[in-house]
Amino acid sequence: MSTHRANALALFLTAALVPAAAAQTVAITGGTVIDGTGAAPIEDGVVVFADGRITAAGPAASTPVPGGATTIDAGGKYVIPGLMDGNLHLFLNLDLETLILHEHRLHEIVLEAAQITLKTGQTTVFDTWGPRAALAKARDMINAGEAPGSRMYIAGNIIGFSGPLGPDFRESHAPYVSQAFVKRINEAWEENTGRELLWMTPDSVADVIRNYTTLGMDFLKYGGSGHVDMNLISFSERVQRVIAEEGHRAGMTVQTHTTSVESFDMAIEAGVDIITHCGISGPEIPIPAESIEKMVDRGIACSVLPITQRRMDALEAHNPSGTLTPYMKIGAINRANMIKAGAKLLMSTDAGIENPVLRAESPTLASDTIDPRVKLGEGHFNALVALEELGMEPMEVLKSTTSNVASAYRLDEEIGTLQPGRWADIVILDANPLESAHNYREIHMVIKEGVKVDLDALPVAPIISSMKVAR
Incomplete structure (x- = not known):
């Protein structure tokens, strides 16, 4: 420092x-x-x-x-x-410039992020993908009173996903740096829980997860479907169930990344506690009512990524061919149906620190600046307005960013009310x-x-x- x-x-x-x-x-x-x-x-x-x-x-x-x-x-x-955010990323600055300049100072950027969230009323946040060691260092500094910041709970890697310079994120950037650098950066995230798990038997995956849970994270998250190929299932239902069982055996909550109708349903059957960005089901097909009802009946919480109507209008006007634009249209239908079904919704954003330079150079600037979702310190305010626009009762909007988050993560005796x-x-x-x-x-x-x-x-x-x- x-x-x-x-x-x-x-x-x-x-x-x-x-x-x-x-x-x-x-x-x-x-x-x-x-x-x-x-x-x-x-x-x-x-x-x-x-x-x-x-x-x-x-x-x-x-x-x-x-x-x-x-x-x-x-x-x-x-x-x-x-306030709380049930799904964000305190280190989301994956551009090569940041990774190269700050490779050995990632925890300082995490602290910056945790201070931005605290400044904007978020006293507790849940980081669902990031470099575990750097996140843990920042978390422990905050808990020890050595630095200010929101209380942090961390997952480390999304189990089954690559690191930042791998195929699930920015593999196209890898040729511009040394392979040694690529390896170091990816390993800082993956820690033996990357795509190699997709080839393994349930017993082998169980062994990996059992070891992984000893590294100091607070909860587990795995990829039930792809991050780039969002229509593909990542793990079989057998393997998903094993991951959930190992996480629960370690006393942790377990959540999964889903992006399709079938990955949503498989997560329910696997026994997860939280389905992350569960309103996303692809560009065309809403989640069936019976699947939503099953989630509600089993008490599974749903971490949603709501956007305001202003933002949806901006996406359609300025970025109609964007990958997520049709997903967000269908997502609004899913979220409205979940509200009507009485699902336990958690306000979340997927947000990280916005880099002002990269924002100014963005080809989608016209839509990026309208009620942004992934701008840390801003996205949660917009998400709460979006939930209100969907018809959620005002008290339920408050609970979505307080007691619902706490109870979903089994922390309701400590925080949330x-x-x-x-x-x-x-x-x-x-x-x-x-x-x-x-x-x-x-x-x-x-x-x-x-x-x-x-x-x-x-x-x-x-x-x-x-x-x-x-x-």
Whole structure:
């Protein structure tokens, strides 16, 4: 880390992460508390926390403020749980320039991303594909109080997929660098869980996954269908079931990448906990009602990638031949049907840090800038509006980015609601999110583990998001 970045981080830690700040008792008073459980909002509510955990929450008339507590006046404001993204990528900058320049500093870019998400109200995020070692280093630094950032849970590789310079992503870039570099980069992601697994027997795959679960990830994700060839099934149902069993044996949740009707149904039969971007089923055919009902009946959560109507219109106007344009049209039908069926939906974006230089040079700039989905710090706000546009009830929109995510990842005793015992992860808004999903942008204050976040200081030492476009 450069001296400038080290000094910037030290100053931030001194100012914003002083341990004593979390130790005192704090009460948020006067605001409307929407606790994320689905219960009715509490006007003139109180939330009390100490040592980073919520100790009480409820109406002011029945929730006394402890003597000596520091108070935060939330009069006229709205107090909600910290937001979450159920599927994003804290390192998604796969261009050769970034990989070459920052090969040994990937964790610093991960920290930048985690600070962008925290700045925009996301106190917890779930990284579903990335370089495990770099992600784990950043995660552990944040957990130890050595750096600010959203709480991170990580999967490492998507099991069965190649690394960034392999056939599932940007293999066409590989000839322009040494094969030694290609090997190092791909191995940083794959860690023996790449495409070679597609040839293996269920028993052999089980052995690989059993070893893989010891490396320090928090959950597993595998490719049920292809990333480039989205119409192809990656693993047989037998192998998918083995991956799910090994993940569960290790105490982890298991999710799968699906992009077709049949891969969606196979994931349900394999026994996964979460189906990632489950609204994607190809360019023509919506997911059958019976498959959606089966997912709901079995309690499987669905991580969706909603886009606003403005974005859909922009794609059709400016990028009609884009690969994902027809997928998103069918996806909107699937998401609406899932909402009607009562599916547990998780707000997700697939987002990463936007590189301003590459964005300015993008051939699809006209559509890229309209309610972007994959711009970290922006995509989640647009996704919540998109869910509202699809007819999701306002309280369910809130749950999609709070308690639904927590329960799907089996973390609902720790995060996701403003209930006693949970981490004091709190967002205070200046406007009512139940009146309009646009109001999630109206952030007044973010509190993580009982500590007020210095939003103006984030990201501390940006590498990607601060790049300047030549004029």
